[in-house]
Amino acid sequence: EIVFVSREIDPAENRVAASVETVKKMKSLGFDVIVEAGAGLASRIADGEYEAAGARIGMAADAKSADVVLKVRRPADKEIKGYKAGAIVIAIMDPYGNDKALAAMAKAGLTTFAMELMPRITRAQSMDVLSSQANLAGYQAVIDAACEYDRAMPMMMTAAGTVPAAKVFVMGAGVAGLQAIATARRLGAAVSATDVRPAAKEQVASLGAKFIAVEDEEFKAAETAGGYAKEMSKEYQAKQAALVAEHIAKQDIVITTALIPGRPAPRLVTRDMLKSMKAGSIAVDLAVERGGNVEGVEAGKVAEVEGVKVIGYLNVPGRIAASASLLYAKNLVTFLETLVGKETRALAVNPDDELVKATMLTRDGAVVHPNFATAQM
Ligand code: NAD
DSSP states (O other): OEEEEOOOOSTTOOOOSOOHHHHHHHHHTTOEEEEETTTTGGGTOOHHHHHHTTOEEEOGGGGGGOSEEEEEEOOOHHHHTTSOTTOEEEEEOOOTTOHHHHHHHHHTTOEEEEGGGOOOSGGGGGGOHHHHHHHHHHHHHHHHHHHHOSSOSSOEEETTEEEOOOEEEEEOOSHHHHHHHHHHHHTTOEEEEEOSSTHHHHHHHHTTOEEOOOOSHHHHTOBOTTSOBOOOOHHHHHHHHHHHHHHHTTOSEEEEOOOOTTSOOOOOBOHHHHHTSOTTOEEEETTGGGTOSBTTOOTTSEEEETTEEEEOOSOGGGGGHHHHHHHHHHHHHHHHHHTBOTTTOSBOOOTTSHHHHHHEEEETTEEOOGGGTTOOO
């Protein structure tokens, strides 16, 4: 059976869905691997390296022969046309609000899997692309902030005087936020953080940052069974905003990462809050693709809002593509392995497997995922 690793057609996507290590792994699982020429270049993997690992270098047209197509992003219509009916396609599918695209994949007879829907259970931890990519995004957010900040991050005591440490405030202490805290700490900043999930408090403290939040009864109950945030009441939001407003005025860098599954990103930083910061302060909004946490953020840009540089880069993991691809490729191959029969060494999708149930979007001409079953043609 043949696995095809495609070159991403979106010019803004630098990641690739296979690494040298995962090509070797797929070979050992019994697959023939075709990598589209140039697929790894933007992630610093040359065709020759894939070849040395046992892959054949091919063209886009070779996708037609593939039983499995590995991608970073959901295939565009013109890519779908190049796949054979019944092929398995695994990618970050961005399914919410994209009914038409799901219907097109169903119509083409593809069996498609959305990696970002992987359940957050122990067995699937090594397949969790949200975590692997958010972790790098949290790191990169601090690097991007440091590049735009006209001052030093650490306190420096020199013969010529003392430079104070930057004050960094991280809003949303999930996977990205915790890595942002750790990275800012390594650079010597004085770090504080907030979250609406009570479990975050201890994690923030264990990284040496100060926890800032209104800790009332609602806060104490604010985590879902899946470990995600709930949307908070208007009353809570107002109390929290007042506390945050007071805190932000004293910060140099704010990094926001707050998301609620299936909802627009909560608006946490207002223009007035930005105005209260020193000129030349920085806000990095990692939630920009879901509407943004910061008022005035512009997708793909560094915007100047009330004297603060608001960074709204898109696809932040793609800014650190060589690392992001290594982890993403590993997540993919670990999942692919679960679709291969142990004895038969052939592809065998088990619809009763909880990983398949959670991630399979289309099969046999239909949209099969319960969340998107209305996405018919
Ligand atoms: P996410 O990307 O959905 O959200 C980022 C953070 O924003 C979350 O911590 C959330 O609580 C926070 N947030 C939401 N609204 C907010 C608001 N109004 N103010 C401040 N913060 C707000 O979350 P994530 O990074 O994917 O992680 C969510 C949880 O899942 C974490 O506890 C994480 O450790 C856990 N997790 C578990 C597993 C696993 O068990 N396999 C894997 C990954 C993550």
